[in-house]
Amino acid sequence: MTREELFEEIKKKRSFLCVGLDTDIDKVPSHLLKEEDPVFEFNKQIIDATKDLCIAYKPNIAFYECRGVVGWESLRKTLEYIPKEIFTIADAKRGDIGNTSLMYARTFFQPESSGLDFDSVTVAPYMGIDSVAPFLGFEGKWAIVLALTSNEGNKDFQYLETEDDFLFEKVITTSREWAGPDRLMYVVGATQPDAFADVRKLAPDHFLLVPGIGAQGGNLSEIAECGLNGQCGLIVNSSRGIIYASGAEDFADKARMQAKKLQEEMQHLLEKM
Secondary structure, three states: OOHHHHHHHHHHHOOOEEEEEOOOOOOOOHHHOOOOOHHHHHHHHHHHHHOOOOOEEEEEOHHHHOOHHHHHHHHHHHHHHOOOOOEEEEEEEEOOOHHHHHHHHHHHHOHHHHOOOOOEEEEOOOOOHHHHHHHHOOOOOEEEEEEEOOOHHHHHOOOOEOOOOEHHHHHHHHHOOOOOOOOEEEEEOOOOHHHHHHHHHHOOOOOEEEOOEOOOOEOHHHHHHHHOEOOEOEEEEEOHHHHOOOOOOOHHHHHHHHHHHHHHHHHHHHHHO
16 A cells, blocks of 8 residues: 555545554453354454544454464454455564564565565564565565654663664664655654654654554544644554453444544544644
């Protein structure tokens, strides 16, 4: 998916919402456990309930690979079920080098190898360009580089001062040289609103994937004020706040209600900005 196609989807749906499919088998409503594949059935109903409100889905790969072959099959079926016009993100946070990194890229981008064909994958840049370049070798695919994350421990390394900036800022300024805003995005947590203006100055045209809205306490309007650009430039993710809005048989309806609230707020922000 190109940046222009993503922006068209944002305009059509008046939304920049990403639904995180962090589907935990222990949190799936009990009535689904009789299904052959409870995780896929849960995801399927969430997708049916939210696909007109969001522009991206982001399965967290750990929730699938921890279940072995069964989990990978749930992931494959989920990805296949997502409408093709919706952007897909493999939240895998891979970060190795050389042939290993290439194998990870093939895992998520080469369906003839793995059965998976995501639009993008999250990548840890700690080992430099060697970690990211293999993902950029697949035409039409995106690398989403971890820049400033939403967890409390981000202060351990990401805010370390270099000669004239913080380490997370150095990640952005260095990686901008590896690919332009048509191939590269950045993860910037919603719990870091004070840093958003600085990030946007460093990456004015890049899309930012923003976790941390909802359960982690991020504020959507604060993020939009500093983060929106001429092509929106934001993909804001909510996972637990949507998919676990209810643990009962009405889980899909409640998920839609939460997604709708966010979509309506996003519509207002887009019109305002």
